[in-house]
Amino acid sequence: MQEQPSLLVSQQPKPVLLDVTNVAFLTKGPYSFSVAAGECVGLSGRSGIGKTQLLRAMADLIPCTGNVVLNGIDAQKIPAPRWRQMVGMVPADPQWWFDLVGDHFPKNEQMDTLLPTLERLGFAMDVLNWEVSRLSTGERQRLALIRALVPEPIVLLLDEPSSALDATHTNSLEELLAELRQSKELGIVWVSHDPAQLRRVANRIFTLEEHTLLEIVTNRTNMLPERLSQA
């Protein structure tokens, strides 16, 4: 309980990590918004409106117009693989291509840094020896988040990261991400169809429309989820 005060709300304005300016793709956009250090931006909107495509545009996976800038450096000036390590993305339907879970993690990954994250989301170290075919959808989703954290991204793009999780695991996942926002100033863009979840985790919530982003909730002073900031 001694450490709880360190999780309290920071009232200081944080520097902008990710700046999205006039990003447009296909017939959607232009969209502009920014993500500050340690901030979580929630994105909602009806199915098919382009939330996932906007995340893919930010991860530089699809061509788009406009600018995506990370810490003042334009995406196009950074080699794409490096960009995607700094701006990590967890898709709604994570993919696995080897037989064993461990083969999807870098071989030289420091186990002492991986283990706590695995444990936080309810796994033991031996999960790395499990066969992917044994995993439930929820386990795949939690492991996909852990895998995306390995390159230590500066900004994380999450596409419905807890859609297959029960309340307990959703809670663990939200708390882990909140701590990373606090300790590593991780910026997050969080897509969800669950308004209650977005209200819990996000500082600002936008609704995506065909050609604009509507800011529906702003809570810039609260840089952490409600339950942590109330702790």
Place this chain on the structure above:
Amino acid sequence: MNVISLTTFDLAIAALLLLVLAGVSMALSLGLEKKIIIFSGRMIAQLLFIGLVLRYLFANADGWLILLMSLVMLGAAGREVQARQKRRIRGVAGYLIGTGAMFISSFSVTLLALVVIIGVEPWYTPQYAIPLLGMLLGNTMTGISLAADRLSSQFYEQRNVIEQRLMLGQSWQEASSDIRRDCMRTGMMPIINSMAAAGIVSLPGMMTGQILGGTPPVEAVKYQILIILLIAAGTGFGVITAIWMTGRHLFDQRHRLRLDCLLGKR
């Protein structure tokens, strides 16, 4: 040994077999009869035509004519590689990839064989150049088109896996490495099977033809070994070229998978 000349009647008997097969297909509702008849007719017309062309070329061994003939054959092979794919590459790029791979697999290997291995003078002597190029084009085309077809299909079907790997910071080469390796195996499989079966399960066509034409068996075997080795090397290089060019074309400079470069499934 004199070759027994085949009459039109002899060929008609063989053609009758296919007519019977077409009849069986119709009776069993297999729906193959139209294709059997059309492609048999097309094959006969093409071979009769090439027979006349070769007769003319043998009588007039002009280097430019041989080169022109070779380019026509190469262009047709490139088109075939593209045409056999379920998900073809949009625009002229698909044709260029097919032709480029066939050039590597057949044109350059044939030239090497004519100049360095066989050492025929002049190198464009049509009795050697045209059949050799034809053998290489025909045989390497199967492996190359199989590999290219599988590659574009796999890129489409496994797009989520590829993008997931890209999301984790892999380059396009890393993200598609398993697929490309699998396609390499697919492309090489026919020639590897053919090498495994040569002389035990089957007598290769060229050797059989030479023996029927009166060439001593050992001489025919030596040429057949040469041809199979050239086909295997040509297929390997051609498949590598097709896979690399297709991969390069379907990913852009930012390592993004560009499935918009593919046409819809046929």
